[in-house]
Amino acid sequence: MMKMIDHVCAATVEYIDHMPKSKRKKYGQFFTSKETAVFMAGLFSIPEGCTSLSILDPGAGSGILSVALLERLESNAEIDSIELVCYENDSNIVDLLRSNLEWVCNHTTKKVSFRIVTDNYILSQMLEYNGMLGASPDTDKFDMIIGNPPYMKIAKDAPEATAMPDVCYGAPNLYFLFAAMSMFNLKVDGEMVYIIPRSWTSGAYFKQFRKRFFEEGALEHIHLFVSRDKVFEKESVLQETIIIKAKKTQSKPNTITITTTQSNADFSNRTVFEAPYSTVVNGDESYVYLVTNTEEVQTLNELNRWTDTLPDIGLKMKTGLTVDFRNREALRDSAETDAVPLFYSQHIQDGKVIFPAGKEHEYIVTEQRGLLQENTNYLFVKRFTAKEEHRRLQCGVYLARKHPEYTEISTQNKINFISGLRELSECVVYGLYVLFNSTLYDSYYRILNGSTQVNSTEINSMPVPPMNTIEAMGKELIRVRDMSEATCDNILRSYI
Template identity: 70%
Template sequence: MLDYVVDQTAEYINRMPKEERKKYGQFFTSKESAIFMASLFRIPENMPEVYILDPGAGSGILSVALLERLNEIQSVTDIHLVCYENDVTVAELLQHNLAWVSSRYQKHFTYEIVNDNYIVSQREAYNATLSDGVAGRKFDFIIGNPPYKKISKDAPEAVAMPDVCYGAPNLYFLFASMSLFNLKHDGEMVYIIPRSWTSGAYFRKFRQKFLKEASLEHIHLFISRDKVFEKENVLQETIIIKAKKNSLPSHEIVITTSKSNHDFNDKTLFKAPYTTVVHGKEDYVYLVTNSKDVDTLNALHKWNQTLPDIGLKMKTGLTVDFRNRDALRNEAEEHAVPLFYSQHIKNGEVIFPAGKEHEYIVTEQRGLLQENKNYLFVKRFTAKEERRRLQCGIYLSKKYPQYAQISTQNKLNFIDGVKALSECLVCGLYVLFNSTLYDCYYRILNGSTQVNSTEINSMPVPTIDIIESMGKKLMTVQDLSEASCNHILRSYI
C-alpha cells in the first residue's frame, strides 16, 4: 500500500512545479522516514479501536505508513483516520490514495478528509471560547509532516494561537501545538520538523507550553541536512520527535541518529537523562548524541549565571553594509572610522586594516556607531564544514587610540558590558568562547551555522572574578590557541 502511495506522490511531484508547492510549504516525506516514524508509536495491546489524525496530510504517505503498521497488530480491529488537507490539488491525490487503500485494507477502516485550514478551523475550540464547552476532537495518535512556511504576525493562523506566537511565526510549530491540543491524554504524536524550535527566544512560548503539556520520548537526528528531503533539494536542519501528552516527563529520552532518510537500520542509539536534554528556565532542548555531549553540558551547567546576569551581553553588529553603501569607504579619510568585519579576526586577534573593501565608514547616524572600547568579537556566520562554530577575536581599543568611535558589520557579533570591559575580562571571555568545551556546547544547543546572540546570552558562564582570573592567565602565557584556552578553562571546571 505504501509503495503505491509513494509512486503516486512521485508522479505528482514531477508534474507540479516546486514553486507552486512552495506556496504551501509542501515537502513530502520519504518512504523510509514514514516507516520509521510509524514504528515509534507504542500500540497498547488492549486498544481495539484507534483514532488517528494526520494534519497537513499531503498525499497520505505518513497515514498509510501507520495504517500498514496497524494492519499487522491483531488486537487492533477498528481504525478511524482524519486527514486535514486544504490544497485542492494534492487533496484530490489524497482522496484517490485513501480510497485505493481502503478497498484493500484488511481491518474495519474509515477515513475522513477535511478540506479546511487545520489551524484556523479550530480557533474557537483551541481558545476555549465555544459556549457549549466543546474541546475539539481528540485522537490516540497523530503523525505529521507540517508545512514549513513563515507567516506574518497578523496572519489568521498566528491570531488563532496567540499563546505560542512571538513575532512572525512559522506554520510548523503552530501545527505541532495544535496537534498537542488534539491529542487525548497519554496520546502520542510523531512529527518531522526543523530543529530550530529547540532554542532561542523566538520559540520560547511554544517550548514552554509544549514541554509543560507533553514529554519528549524520542528524538531522531539526521547527520546530513540535505538528505532529509533529498528529492526536494531542501537544506533544512530537520529532526523527528515523538511526544506523549502528559505532564510527567520520562526518566530518559531516546536519541537516535542516521546519516540520511535511507539508512535507519544503521542508526546509532543513545539514552540521555530527560533533565539533561530539557534544561533551564528557557526550556531549551539540548540534542545530545553521546556521553561526551552529556559531560559537556554537565560541566558547564555547574555554573548558573549567564552573560546578562553578570552585566555583559552579546550583541549583533550595527551596520548592514549593503544598506549604507554611500557611507562606506575603502581607505581612511577625514571623519572615517573603522568598520570591522568577521574577516578582521585572525588567529584570535583583530587585525585592522586588513586591505578589505569598505572597511571604513563615514556617518553621523548614532545607530551605526559605538564607543571605541574593549570588546570580544565573535563571527556570526561560519561554514558548515568548518571545525569550529565559535570563532572569536580580542579587540583592544588601546591599539586604535586615534578613534573615539568604531562600527561593526552586521555579520559580526560582539560582547559588551554595562561597564567598560577590562583587558583581562576580554581575554577571559576569549578563553571561554575559544575553548573546545564552549564550542561543543554551542553545537549541541544550535545546529545552524549562525551564531545567535540569544543562545550565547543563555549559555552558563562563571563569575566576573573567575573570568578575569582566566584572562590574566592568558595574558601571562600569551598563547591564544584553542589548546591554551582548554588548559586554562580546565583548571576552573
C-alpha cells in the first residue's frame, strides 16, 4: 500500500511545478521535504495510556507535516482517535490540502477527523492571546503542534504585529509570531515541533519573543543542518534553518538534545550531543547558544566566568556611521581641504588599521555631525565576512596619534568600532584586540550567531574581563609585538 506521506508529497510536487515561486513567496510559502517531515514527526513523545490526541498544524500548506505525524501515529496501538486542525489561508492550496486529508482519512486505521480553518492564524486568535476573553477554555488547546511557519518580514505596524505586542520589537517576521502563538495554543505538557530560521536565538529583535517563549515552555531538542542551502533543496532558500522541539512546562530539563546532519535528505547519519540546559538557554537575554560538542560547551563556560560586558565597563561596540552609497557627493578619492579619513573593512590589515590604503572614496567632506566621530583610539571590527573564512571576528587596532592632523574621522557602516577609549591607555585597545582576535572569542561568537554578519548587539552581550585585566593583556601584546591569533590565544589563556 502506498504510504500516506508519499501520496501527499507527489501531489505537492505537482503543485510546486504549476505554481510559480514568486506567487508562493507572497505567502512566505516554502515546502518541507518528506525526510524532514518524517524526522519532525518522530520527535514527539506520545503519552502512555493516551487514546485520543488533538493536533494543530498552523500553516498547513499541502499537509505534509500533518500527514507525517498521522503516519507515525498509525503504528501506535493505543491511539484510537485523532482530531486535526489545519490553518491555511492561501486559497491556491486549500483544495489540495483538503483532498490530501480526505485521501488520508480513507487510508488510515484510526478515527481521524480534520477541520481546515481558512482564517489568518494570528489575527483570528488576537483576543484570546491578549486575554481579552477571560480565561481561555482548555478545549481550544492541543496535545501536539507541528509547523513550518511562513518566513516573511512584516511591517512593525502590520495587523499581525500589533496583535502580539508583547513579543514584537521593530519589524518582525511572521515565523516567530507563529511560534509564540503555537506555544499559547498548547495544553500544559503539550509539545510543539517547528522548522524555523535560527535568527530568533539571539539579538534584540527577538528578545521579547524569547522571554515569553521561555516563560511558558522549555526547549527539549534542537536539530541543526551543517549546510544551510540544503534544508529546502527544491526551493533554494538561503536561510540558516533549525528544527526545535519545545514543551509547554514550567520545569526546565537538565539537558537539551542537539542533533546535526549535513542536509535534509538523510537523518539517519546524525551526530547527537546532550548539552546542559543552562548552557544552551542562558542569561537575562535568554540567548540560545547552539553548541554541538564538549569543546563548545567548554568555550562558553570559560568565558562566562566573567560577568561584565563591554557596556558594563564603559565601552560599547557601535556600527560604522556612513552609508557610502547614500552619501556619494561627500566622498573623495584623495586628501583635500576639510576632508577626513573614511575607514572601510579594507583598511583592517593584519591586526592594524592602515591608512591611506589607496582605495577609492577613502575620504569624506561633510558637515553632517551624524557621519563624524572623534579622532580617538578604537578597535575596528569587520561587520561582514565570507561563510568559508577562517575567522568571523576580524579586527584592527586604530590609534589616533598616527593621524594627528585630524580631529574627526568617519567609519563606513560595513565595519563596527568599540568606543569609549578616549581617556584610557593604548594598552586597553591592544587588550581588546587580544580578546576579539582569539580563537575562544571567535568560537563564542559563532555559537551565538550563525550569520556571517557581526552584530554590535551580540558583541555588547558577550562577557569580557575587568578593565585592569584587559589592560594587562594589552601590555603583554605590545611587549611581544606579534598580532597573530596564536599569540592572542596564549595571552588570553594565561588569564582564564
